[in-house]
Amino acid sequence: MKKLRLGVIGTCCRGKLADWAHQKDNGVEIVAGADIYNEQLQSFINRYKEKGSSVNGYLDYREMIEKEALDGVIITSPDFCHEEHATFALKNKVAVYLEKPIAITLEGADNILQTAMDNKTRLMLGHNMRYMDFVLKMREIIQSGMIGEVKAIWCRHFVSYGGDAYFRDWHADRAKTGSLLLQKGAHDIDVIHWLANSRTTRVSGIGSLSVYGNLPRRANEKLDALSIEEIWGKHHWPPEEQKDFSPFVNNEDINMVNLQLANGVHASYMQCHYTPDSCRNYTVIGTRGRIENYGDYGENCRIQVWTRRIDRFDIEGDITYRMPEPGEGHGGADPVIINSFIDMLRGTEVPNSTPQAARYAVAAGIMGAKSIRNNSMPYDVPALSEELENFDFSLNK
Numbered sequence: 566m567k568k569l570r571l572g573v574i575g576t577c578c579r580g581k582l583a584d585w586a587h588q589k590d591n592g593v594e595i596v597a598g599a600d601i602y603n604e605q606l607q608s609f610i611n612r613y614k615e616k617g618s619s620v621n622g623y624l625d626y627r628e629m630i631e632k633e634a635l636d637g638v639i640i641t642s643p644d645f646c647h648e649e650h651a652t653f654a655l656k657n658k659v660a661v662y663l664e665k666p667i668a669i670t671l672e673g674a675d676n677i678l679q680t681a682m683d684n685k686t687r688l689m690l691g692h693n694m695r696y697m698d699f700v701l702k703m704r705e706i707i708q709s710g711m712i713g714e715v716k717a718i719w720c721r722h723f724v725s726y727g728g729d730a731y732f733r734d735w736h737a738d739r740a741k742t743g744s745l746l747l748q749k750g751a752h753d754i755d756v757i758h759w760l761a762n763s764r765t766t767r768v769s770g771i772g773s774l775s776v777y778g779n780l781p782r783r784a785n786e787k788l789d790a791l792s793i794e795e796i797w798g799k800h801h802w803p804p805e806e807q808k809d810f811s812p813f814v815n816n817e818d819i820n821m822v823n824l825q826l827a828n829g830v831h832a833s834y835m836q837c838h839y840t841p842d843s844c845r846n847y848t849v850i851g852t853r854g855r856i857e858n859y860g861d862y863g864e865n866c867r868i869q870v871w872t873r874r875i876d877r878f879d880i881e882g883d884i885t886y887r888m889p890e891p892g893e894g895h896g897g898a899d900p901v902i903i904n905s906f907i908d909m910l911r912g913t914e915v916p917n918s919t920p921q922a923a924r925y926a927v928a929a930g931i932m933g934a935k936s937i938r939n940n941s942m943p944y945d946v947p948a949l950s951e952e953l954e955n956f957d958f959s960l961n962k
């Protein structure tokens with residue numbers, strides 16, 4: 566089996582995803598990493614030393630790409646770096662695993678797809694929800710025909726840790742993310758598209774910076790001065806008593822969009838960053854029934870199916886599907902998506918997560934944010950060129 570040499574750009578936080586790819590027994594090794602912060606690079610090098618491996622560290626990702634003869638690179642840098650990092654690797658014929666959202670502009674996303682196609686270099690997107698048990702099960706139920714023809718999908722997304730995760734650093738700044746409809750919502754809009762087997766063609770929305778906008782902010786951009794307890798924790802409650810937010814807060818903390826899909830399905834995505842609890846809750850309504858999930862993984866995660874008329878709320882439904890014990894890394898989805906990337910590199914797999922789908926999720930988010938910021942004006946979502954639409958970015962079909 567061909568040995569694979571992999572690198573990582575953005576070595577810490579989400580960069581730890583790359584650790585799943587370090588499979589020496591399987592002939593796959595992380596051999597190098599790049600990060601603009603020396604401290605992060607050192608912690609990456611030490612992490613691998615503890616595993617008995619030696620990796621090279623680079624402060625300039627271009628140097629790593631040019632020197633390391635990589636078969637692939639896992640890009641886990643912040644959203645606003647994705648276009649630059651991915652296109653550089655692709656132009657150098659290095660296959661790319663790129664975290665969601667694919668980019669923060671439509672032009673950026675299309676540029677990444679075009680560059681991969683022009684250079685005939687493999688590209689995969691990190692939409693790990695396409696590897697989560699509850700999403701796969703919901704898709705299987707829909708495809709079995711149990712609820713008839715899908716007509717509507719509604720997703721409510723409660724993010725209790727929204728203030729901590731998205732309003733303390735670059736995530737809060739629309740110049741660095743576009744909107745939390747991309748940064749966080751790209752996952753769910755993509756799942757809506759996948760469950761409906763379609764994509765958004767027209768979107769309108771409402772939303773605002775409704776709670777975190779007027780709360781105390783830090784003076785400096787870097788988080789270094791804060792302890793972990795000051796950055797994150799269940800003690801950060803209630804929302805309007807929080808402080809230490811980023812100096813640059815202008816993204817909405819509540820977003821609600823209506824999505825018209827190409828195949829006639831109507832969808833809604835609602836996201837709130839100051840709820841007491843956390844949950845992604847989807848309901849899919851078909852011509853012969855309805856399904857709904859409670860929880861996205863863990864003990865309480867289940868999917869209910871209703872296929873008879875009842876005329877009142879019946880919490881049990883007709884069938885309950887419970888999900889298997891969750892594994893590590895987003896309920897076990899992270900190691901599976903990384904294995905899918907490895908298999909794609911070896912030519913044996915076409916991943917669940919495609920660049921076209923990632924682009925359409927981001928495109929709906931971008932146009933949704935534009936609508937929210939323009940008095941709920943509805944906007945069309947531009948389609949890809951036919952060539953990009955039909956290109957197989959895994960090069961394996």
Ligand SMILES: NC(=O)c1ccc[n+]([C@@H]2O[C@H](COP(=O)([O-])OP(=O)(O)OC[C@H]3O[C@@H](n4cnc5c(N)ncnc54)[C@H](O)[C@@H]3O)[C@@H](O)[C@H]2O)c1
Nearest residue numbers: 575576577578579600601602605641642643644664665666
């Ligand atoms: N799929 C998922 O479930 C999931 C989960 C978390 C994060 N993400 C994605 O992963 C990405 C990183 O998120 P994060 O929260 O870890 O971000 P982060 O700010 O913690 O940065 C990640 C790493 O990139 C490094 N970095 C920052 N700027 C860089 C640059 N210009 N060049 C190279 N390295 C740089 C940081 O030092 C850090 O090591 C985001 O795009 C995010 O959307 C995906």
